[in-house]
Amino acid sequence: MNRPIFNSVSLLFTLIILISSCSQQENTTATENSGNLVNPQDWPSITPIPLDPEIEAQIDSILPKLTLEQKVGQVIQADNGSVTPEEVKQYRLGSVLSGGNSAPGPLPYADTKSWLEMADKYYYASIDPEGVEIAIPTIWGIDAVHGHANLKGAIVFPHNVGLGAMNNPDLIEKIAAITAQELTVSGHDWTFAPTLAVPQDLRWGRSYEGFSENPEIVKSYADRIVYGLQGHIGQDDFMGEGRVISSAKHFLADGATEKGVDQGDAQISEKELINVHAAGYYSAIPAGVQTVMASFSSWQGRKLHGDKEFLTDILKGRLGFNGFVVGDWNGHGQVPGCNNTDCAQSLNAGLDMYMAPDSWKGVYESTLKHVKEGTIPMSRLDDAVRRILRVKIASGIFTKGAPSTRKNAGDESLLGLPQNRAIARQAVRESMVLLKNNNSTLPIDPTKTILVIGDGAESISKASGGWTLSWQGTGHTNDEFPNGESILDGIKEAVNGAGGKVIFSESGDTTIDADLVIAIYGEDPYAEFQGDKENLDFVPNNFDVSKLAEFQSKDMPVVSVFLSGRPLWCNPEINQSDAFIAAWLPGSEGGGVSDLLFQRDSSFDFTGRLPFSWPSSAVVTEDAEPLFKLGYGLTYNTTKVIDQLSEDSGLENTEVKSTGEFFSKGIAVAPWGLWFKSGDLAKQIASFPTSFGGLIISKTDHMAQEDALKIKWTNSSQEQIRISTAQPSDMARQANGAMELTFSAKSFTEGKALVQIAMCDSNNSCDKTLEINIEAGDWQEYRISLSCFENLGVDMTKISSAFMITAEEGIDIGLSNIRLESDLDAKPGCDGK
Incomplete structure (x- = not known):
């Protein structure tokens, strides 16, 4: 009686095993053929530390x-x-x-x-x-x-x-x-x-x-x-x-x-x-x-x-x-x-x-x-x-x-201990990479007259980069670094101690004569979101690098100290420099830079080597040959001469992308454009002054001549000004990253001016707005957390208009410098304050 039942059970188990085996084979095949499946057994096995x-x-x-x-x-x-x-x-x-x-x-x-x-x-x-x-x-x-x-x-x-x-x-x-x-x-x-x-x-x-x-x-x-x-x-x-x-x-x-x-x-x-x-x-x-x-x-x-x-x-x-x-x-x-x-x-x-x-x-x-x-x-x-x-x-x-x-x-007393600062200074020395030293320009004779130029010379903040005193690291002065030393101060210490002379001109006054020029410039501080780039082109900011060539034309050797968080395409700047140093973001011990500029100790030399390949083009491609390979770096005695480099960035035919700035210095920042909107009618603004429906728009002054808009509503139909782009922009990361829509504004009429602000996705018509009171009198900054728009239901992955403003009849305001910035106090605000 039991024998047939036993046989049935055995058959059942056999079928289960076969099915399981087939299933495992199918899963194995799927794992092998599917790119997004993982195989934990292929990973190294590390013995856990005993509990x-x-x-x-x-x-x-x-x-x-x-x-x-x-x-x-x-x-x-x-x-x-x-x-x-x-x-x-x-x-x-x-x-x-x-x-x-x-x-x-x-x-x-x-x-x-x-x-x-x-x-x-x-x-x-x-x-x-x-x-x-x-x-x-x-x-x-x-x-x-x-x-x-x-x-x-x-x-x-x-x-x-x-x-x-x-x-x-x-x-x-x-x-x-x-x-x-x-x-x-x-x-x-x-x-x-x-x-x-x-x-x-x-x-x-x-x-x-x-x-x-x-x-x-x-x-x-x-x-x-x-x-x-x-x-x-x-x-x-x-x-x-x-x-x-x-x-x-x-x-x-x-x-x-x-x-x-x-x-x-x-x-x-x-x-x-x-x-x-x-x-x-x-x-x-x-x-x-x-x-x-x-x-x-x-x-x-x-x-x-x-x-x-x-x-x-x-x-x-x-x-x-x-x-x-x-x-x-x-x-x-x-x-x-x-x-x-x-x-x-x-x-x-x-x-x-x-x-x-x-x-x-x-x-x-x-x-x-x-x-x-x-x-x-x-x-x-x-x-x-x-x-x-x-x-x-x-x-x-x-x-x-x-x-x-x-x-x-x-x-x-434990902060900035001398022995600890010495370790930081050593790290600065060992981190710098010498990319070019034509004519043995380095080390510099400190008894000479040295002209120091560039916006990075005096600023500890710029030399430190993001994640310094604040998230993005911007806007900090040297008195906020009580235990720090700027690169300029380190240079002065070396030169003055040797009997030489330092002349500092941040803007790079080309009428000044000196034996040699040290130019200290590079990227401004940034962290995630704001630091992402579409290409590797170095875009000079706050310093006119074209002046380097003028100094060279006067037979004044130029040493560039390049501050950056990554290798960038800067062939024009390398060409206009007799010596070029990748100093990265050295931090608060700027004296470490002068240690190698002047070889302040006979044991000092450039030992830093590139941790990343240096790009030969601003355009990133997988098969591009680097200008300088991983591990590259010269010493004082290296005889390598860097010839004239190509100044073709490769960007001529590339698409322009958003930078986080929407309206700056009186114009919309590509790929964003300035538009009128009234009902179903839209018109791009091409000249000033101009009018459309119940709007009059012209230029006014904020920080510079005609760097701001003057917008007046003359009827109650609430026409809109929009900053829009043809291709929607994904701002989900910026919204999650506590970024704020930031702008400067003032009311030209007495009392507060009530306006409605929106960000618009490609699915809606900017009907979800926030009310902001613009104060009369002086220009003020207004900040709105991107999360406020997200909470209104705006799809932050498809932003078609980064800024929309509308108001009732009689409102007359100034508007400038519309951009994204990090949240300064980490407290989301939806009222502009």
């Missing part, structure tokens, strides 16, 4: 005591510009961060006292035991990407592009240790560094955060930075005095996006992911890096913030990472099916802590709801909290007391 039994036992005792609400709070990080200490206590948030422009007080940076006072408030709020069985201390993170550059008085080191050029792992560890020490002065627990991107397209605005296009350099630095920040895991210095938690970022391939678009898509093979872009993690994870930040970007269309195979199967599985994964600034909101306040997909994929700077409350509520409903399994939440607790306990946060009571806290 500390005492820490795991402590976690086992804590987890049962936490309420569900506490657990959800632990997986959320809010920005200090959008959360109060009382809210940290109420929601039991796991972490607070300070974004690039978020600091206590009115400025985007702060002094030690202000940072510590805020740190204490968050800490004490988090450990308040009211209403809970056990309270978990919060940890405070900040981007100290080239020194603790949001702390007044801290050392600003060269950006990573320069540190990659020096290729000195021993020195990079010392730099990381100094950064960690200065972070402990202000009470911070955590820095979002090191950046382990391997940039492959220099149009990316964050290229300077990458050490090199060579993954071996990145790998050689990753573990040493982790050691410098955290100490050595398993040894006495791990997370000891003067140490902070580090974060390897951004996992993965943020430096490989198509056309270098920030937060874009890396359309590369899995093999390239493994061999190139993951290289830094192969040394950072065994070194004990405690956190890893997920990338905004995608791989072949797969958003990394929501990708379980990458975050869980590969990072936590194959690579053996047992710390926690933190998100990037609202990066979870870009996962398909998610928004900034609701994304169960990210946590389920392996994200352990949402970086929800201004969206934290919505994320808390939605995550709590998802766990209660089972959308997020309790086991996944517990795993995330366990990982966060593991890092917190290991960091000593449970035992080392309030930030102000810890070793180093508030000790400003």
Whole structure:
């Protein structure tokens, strides 16, 4: 009786096995044939660092005591510009961060006292035991990407592009240790560094955060930075005095996006992911890096913030990472099916802590709801909290007391220590790359009369770049760098000490005679979004580089010190220079530049080598031969002569793209144009003054002659002025990146002028507006967060009109300098203030 049944079961199992086998074969075939499927088994296998039994036992005792609400709070990080200490206590948030422009007080940076006072408030709020069985201390993170550059008085080191050029792992560890020490002065627990991107397209605005296009350099630095920040895991210095938690970022391939678009898509093979872009993690994870930040970007269309195979199967599985994964600034909101306040997909994929700077409350509520409903399994939440607790306990946060009571806290004598500044100055020397030295122009005789020109000579801010005192790093004066030295001051010190003479003319007065000219110029500071470029052409700003040729024509040798976050096509400037130095973004120790200009010590020489290939054209193409190859660099004694270079940029037939400026110096900035709009009728404005329907538009003066519009509405039909483009522009990244629509305006009539402002997508007719009151009297700046338009339902991926303004009869206003800028106070505003 049982025999036939047994045979039937056997047959059933056989069929299941066969079906399973076929299914596996189909999946294998699909994996092999589909470009966007990954094979975790192809990734290197890293043995996880053994877990500390005492820490795991402590976690086992804590987890049962936490309420569900506490657990959800632990997986959320809010920005200090959008959360109060009382809210940290109420929601039991796991972490607070300070974004690039978020600091206590009115400025985007702060002094030690202000940072510590805020740190204490968050800490004490988090450990308040009211209403809970056990309270978990919060940890405070900040981007100290080239020194603790949001702390007044801290050392600003060269950006990573320069540190990659020096290729000195021993020195990079010392730099990381100094950064960690200065972070402990202000009470911070955590820095979002090191950046382990391997940039492959220099149009990316964050290229300077990458050490090199060579993954071996990145790998050689990753573990040493982790050691410098955290100490050595398993040894006495791990997370000891003067140490902070580090974060390897951004996992993965943020430096490989198509056309270098920030937060874009890396359309590369899995093999390239493994061999190139993951290289830094192969040394950072065994070194004990405690956190890893997920990338905004995608791989072949797969958003990394929501990708379980990458975050869980590969990072936590194959690579053996047992710390926690933190998100990037609202990066979870870009996962398909998610928004900034609701994304169960990210946590389920392996994200352990949402970086929800201004969206934290919505994320808390939605995550709590998802766990209660089972959308997020309790086991996944517990795993995330366990990982966060593991890092917190290991960091000593449970035992080392309030930030102000810890070793180093508030000790400003530790900022800019002479021995630490000497290390920064050494890094400047070793990072500079000599590209040209015709006629042995360098080193310079300091007894001569030296004319110094260019807008980078005196400005520490320009020499430091983005992520310095503020997110974009613009608009800062030298008195905001109390422990810094400009490049000009370093030159004066060298020349005056040798009996020579320095003449400084920022604009480059060509009537001045001197023995030699040092020109210091280059890119203005920028960070992501604003730093992205459509091509690699160097566009001079605030300095007329054509004057270099005039000096050469007077037999005055020209030495160019080029400040930039990446190699750029600047053949005309190289041609007009007898010596040309890629100085990158050297930071606050400008004296390091003069050390090599004048060879202030006989042991000094140019040892920096290109960490990225130098372009031969402004147009980026895959098969282009570089002008100077990776690893290129001259010394004083190199006899190589650089002949006249081609000055054909290759841009003659390329399409013009948006730069983030819409109306500047009295004209619309290509590809944007200025238009009238009345009902269904539209007309481009070609000359001034002009009128259309109930509008009269002419020019007026703001900062310069006729650099602004004067707009008057003469009837009540509310005609519009628009700044539009034929091809819609994708501004989703800018909206997510806390950018603001910024403009200057004034009312020419008494009292306030009420106007309606809009951004328009290609699907609507600009009917969703915000009301702004324009003040009479002096010109004032008005700022509207792009998120305000997004919240109105505007599709930020298809912006056809970057600016629309309309008003009632009698309104008469001036309007100028319409552009995108970063949010200065990280507080979204929709009223223009």
